[in-house]
Amino acid sequence: MQASNSSSEDQKFLVRRLLISDKSKGFIELLRQLTVCDSVSDNDFEDRFHEISSLGDYHVICVIEDESSGKIIATGSVFIENKFLRNCGKVGHIEDVVVDTNARGMQLGKKVIAFLTDHARSMGCYKVILDCSLENGAFYEKCGFKQKEIQMVKYFV
Amino acid sequence: MQASNSSSEDQKFLVRRLLISDKSKGFIELLRQLTVCDSVSDNDFEDRFHEISSLGDYHVICVIEDESSGKIIATGSVFIENKFLRNCGKVGHIEDVVVDTNARGMQLGKKVIAFLTDHARSMGCYKVILDCSLENGAFYEKCGFKQKEIQMVKYFV
Numbered sequence: 001m002q003a004s005n006s007s008s009e010d011q012k013f014l015v016r017r018l019l020i021s022d023k024s025k026g027f028i029e030l031l032r033q034l035t036v037c038d039s040v041s042d043n044d045f046e047d048r049f050h051e052i053s054s055l056g057d058y059h060v061i062c063v064i065e066d067e068s069s070g071k072i073i074a075t076g077s078v079f080i081e082n083k084f085l086r087n088c089g090k091v092g093h094i095e096d097v098v099v100d101t102n103a104r105g106m107q108l109g110k111k112v113i114a115f116l117t118d119h120a121r122s123m124g125c126y127k128v129i130l131d132c133s134l135e136n137g138a139f140y141e142k143c144g145f146k147q148k149e150i151q152m153v154k155y156f157v
Numbered sequence: 158m159q160a161s162n163s164s165s166e167d168q169k170f171l172v173r174r175l176l177i178s179d180k181s182k183g184f185i186e187l188l189r190q191l192t193v194c195d196s197v198s199d200n201d202f203e204d205r206f207h208e209i210s211s212l213g214d215y216h217v218i219c220v221i222e223d224e225s226s227g228k229i230i231a232t233g234s235v236f237i238e239n240k241f242l243r244n245c246g247k248v249g250h251i252e253d254v255v256v257d258t259n260a261r262g263m264q265l266g267k268k269v270i271a272f273l274t275d276h277a278r279s280m281g282c283y284k285v286i287l288d289c290s291l292e293n294g295a296f297y298e299k300c301g302f303k304q305k306e307i308q309m310v311k312y313f314v
Contacts (some may be wrong), residue, residue, distance in 0.1 A: 031242040038244045048245045059239070081236060082216070085188040085253060087195045088205045093250065096242060117311060126314045131288065131306040145309035149288040152302035154274060157283045 012068075013108060015115040018061040018075070020049050025065060027072045034098040055079070057123060061096075062115050064108050073100040076112040080123050092120025092128035113143045169225075170265060172272040175218040175232070177206050183228045184220065191255040212236070214280060218253075219272050221265055230257040233269040237280050249277025249285035270300045 018027070023045045031037045040048075052059050057080070064074040076097035083089050094116050099109045120128040131151040132140060141147075175184070180202045188194045197205075209216050214237070221231040233254035240246050251273050256266045277285040288308040289297060298304075 028241065035242050036244075037242045040241065040245055044245050045241070048239060048241055051239050061241075079238060081250075081252065082205060082208050083253065084185065084197065084202070084205055084218075085192050085194045087193075088197055088201050091252075093238075095238065095248075096240065121313050127310055127312045129288070129308055129310045131286070131308050133306055137307055137309065140309040143311075145311045147307050148310045149290055149308040150294055150304050151286055151288050151306040151308055152294065152297040153284055153286045153305045154300075154302045155284045156278050 013064050013066070013074075013106065013111065015062050015064055015074075015111050018049070018063050020046060022063055022065070022072050025070055025072045027063065027075065030072050030075055030098055030100055031096065033101060034096060057119070060116070060119055062112060064111065066103065071100070073103040074098070074108040074112050076116050078116040078120055078128070080120065080125060086126050090123060090125045092116070092123065092125040094120075094128060094130035097130070109139065110143055113140070117143070170221050170223070170231075170263065170268065172219050172221055172231075172268050175206070175220050177203060179220055179222070179229050182222060184232065187229050187232055187255055187257055188253065190258060191253060214276070217273070217276055219269060221268065223260065228257070230260040231255070231265040231269050233273050235273040235277055235285070237277065237282060243283050247280060247282045249273070249280065249282040251277075251285060251287035254287070266296065267300055270297070274300070 023042065028037055028040050052061065059077070059079040061075065061077040063072045065071070066073045077095045078092050081091045081093060083091060094113070097109065097112055117128050130140065137147055180199065185194055185197050209218065216234070216236040218232065218234040220229045222228065223230045234252045235249050238248045238250060240248060251270070254266065254269055274285050287297065287302070294304055
């Protein structure tokens with residue numbers, strides 16, 4: 001029964017790529033739990049969606065939709081950077097991972113990270129990196145990451 | 158005289174975008190001072206160069222050439238990430254900054270960072286970020302950056 005339940009949960013919370021229709025399912029409201037994000041017009045959303053989609057597998061945003069409510073409850077993104085070093089290597093950059101505060105404790109964050117990490121590996125990256133707060137470091141350690149460097153930032157606005 | 162000397166130095170150490178011909182000027186050898194980087198064939202170099210160039214202003218690698226020796230003595234890169242958050246904002250990611258060990262003390266690192274930061278600003282980014290070792294944090298503070306988060310990494314190879 002445990003396996004069956006687990007499988008049913010997995011079925012319920014599938015990780016898939018972002019669709020334009022996810023805007024009406026609370027995708028922007030979910031991002032707002034992460035940082036500043038005013039309302040975005042449908043046109044602006046579609047323009048940005050197509051800009052990102054034009055990079056194909058080089059910039060992927062994934063989401064988890066709660067089938068019962070029709071709401072997007074988790075998301076994350078990864079883009080692939082082409083380098084010259086490491087013998088013309090590639091690095092995956094994970095960004096903007098957030099799980100709805102009402103959907104915590106269901107391992108959705110781990111699912112998102114696994115999806116994005118698997119994608120980076122499949123693209124031939126030699127590593128995948130992300131920046132996070134000190135408090136969130138423990139979560140990423142459970143996902144197989146290790147702390148390495150520090151992040152520096154310069155704001156323009 | 159001071160101003161004249163300084164201007165002459167500036168002229169001597171111009172920051173410009175990477176050219177294919179920079180491979181024969183020690184660009185790969187310079188990257189090797191940063192991390193693992195085996196020899197790269199001319200074909201592989203050109204393929205990667207064109208992949209990166211296809212992103213236009215969204216992925217820029219800059220270099221400083223020592224005109225007297227014809228060698229590349231500093232480099233750095235920045236790519237621009239399109240986001241949905243921050244009202245469909247953009248973030249600049251600075252990567253792979255290195256100055257030749259024999260060319261330290263001439264503010265070349267600051268020049269590279271200024272070039273990459275200015276580019277990110279001109280592209281409409283709301284911030285520019287980079288990851289570095291704890292030891293290098295002080296250098297980036299002099300460039301106007303502040304420490305914010307921690308970097309987590311997962312290696313595949």
